[in-house]
Amino acid sequence: MSIHLERDLESLKHDILEQSALVEEMIRIACRGMVERRFGVYDELLSREPTINEREVEIEEECLKILALHQPVAVDLRRVATVMKVNTDLERIGDLAVNISERTESLSAAPSLELPDCVEAMSESAIEMVRDALDAFVELDPNAARQVCLRDDEVDAYNRTVIEAVYSVIQDEPELAQPVLHLFSASRNIERIADHATNIAEDVIYLVDGEITRHQRRGQEHHG
Numbered sequence: 233m234s235i236h237l238e239r240d241l242e243s244l245k246h247d248i249l250e251q252s253a254l255v256e257e258m259i260r261i262a263c264r265g266m267v268e269r270r271f272g273v274y275d276e277l278l279s280r281e282p283t284i285n286e287r288e289v290e291i292e293e294e295c296l297k298i299l300a301l302h303q304p305v306a307v308d309l310r311r312v313a314t315v316m317k318v319n320t321d322l323e324r325i326g327d328l329a330v331n332i333s334e335r336t337e338s339l340s341a342a343p344s345l346e347l348p349d350c351v352e353a354m355s356e357s358a359i360e361m362v363r364d365a366l367d368a369f370v371e372l373d374p375n376a377a378r379q380v381c382l383r384d385d386e387v388d389a390y391n392r393t394v395i396e397a398v399y400s401v402i403q404d405e406p407e408l409a410q411p412v413l414h415l416f417s418a419s420r421n422i423e424r425i426a427d428h429a430t431n432i433a434e435d436v437i438y439l440v441d442g443e444i445t446r447h448q449r450r451g452q453e454h455h456g
Contacts (some may be wrong), residue, residue, distance in 0.1 A: 237302040241311055244294055248315050248322075251287050252366045254280070255322045255329070259362065259425060262329040262336070263355035266418055267347065269340040274333040284326040291319045307439075314439040318369065321428040321435075325362065328421045328428075335418035342411035348397040351419065354390035357383065358422050361429035368433060374440045380433035381445070387426035394419040 258277055265273030295316045298304065304312060339345065361380050368376040394415065401412040434445050 234302070237298070237304060237308065240294075240298050240302065241308065244291070244298065244312070244315055247287070247291050247294065248318060249366075249370065251284070251291065251319065251322050254284060254287070255326045256359070256362060256366070258284070258326050258329040259332075259359055262332040263359060263422065265333055266336045266339065267352050267355065269336070269343065271337065271340050274330070274337050277330045277333045281326060281330055284323055288319055288323040292316060295319070310439050310442065314369075314435045317435045318432050321431050325425050325428050328425050331421045332418050335414040335421070338411055338414040339418070342408065345401070345408050345411045345415070347415065348394055350390045350393045351415075354387055354394070354419065354422055357387050357390065358426040358429065361387070361426050362432070365429045365432040365436065368436045369439075372436070372440050374437045377433035377436035377440075381430050384426050384430045387423055391419050391423040 258280060261273060262277060264270075295312050298312055299309075302308075339347075361383055364376060365380045368374070368380065398412050398416045402409050437443055437445050
């Protein structure tokens with residue numbers, strides 16, 4: 233590897249880690265705001281979103297520049313490809329954090345609607361999955377990445393519990409149908425954050441081992 237390629241790859245890694253720190257903070261604010269029913273979180277996160285979007289474009293452009301100038305092969309090519317995919321997942325996680333905060337505004341206006349106990353645990357699990365997936369990326373640890381993938385089922389189970397609670401509220405307290413549907417939407421967004429964390433973990437496995445696991449795992453779930 234040339235010195236110039238190594239320098240550009242290190243700079244790219246630094247940029248994606250800065251982006252990940254910003255996105256992690258957004259999902260923590262969003263999930264904590266939902267659990268605490270805080271007004272104003274939506275405006276706060278909406279103001280942060282343009283920075284995430286701008287950085288996503290800059291990182292993608294840097295990846296394309298490296299591909300054009302250095303024409304990397306083998307593991308270096310996988311490093312660039314992985315950063316491009318992780319970059320996309322991070323931007324989408326940021327979008328989902330904004331979506332959660334938007335749902336929080338409606339939930340805060342319905343204080344009589346109690347959140348299921350599992351919502352906070354679900355939020356923490358999704359946040360930890362994102363953090364652990366990114367740690368696996370930094371440490372180039374495919375075993376840690378595989379553990380993140382396994383935890384996706386835990387968040388899915390929490391989401392099913394929330395859906396069951398939503399059905400119960402609609403049946404027993406139809407006047408709360410509208411706010412409880414916002415709860416359903418928020419839960420679905422948290423579940424999707426966990427999906428993106430799983431994507432990042434699978435990309436780490438690809439980066440280190442050269443193994444594409446995404447469709448294999450989903451195919452096994454389908455047959456199961």
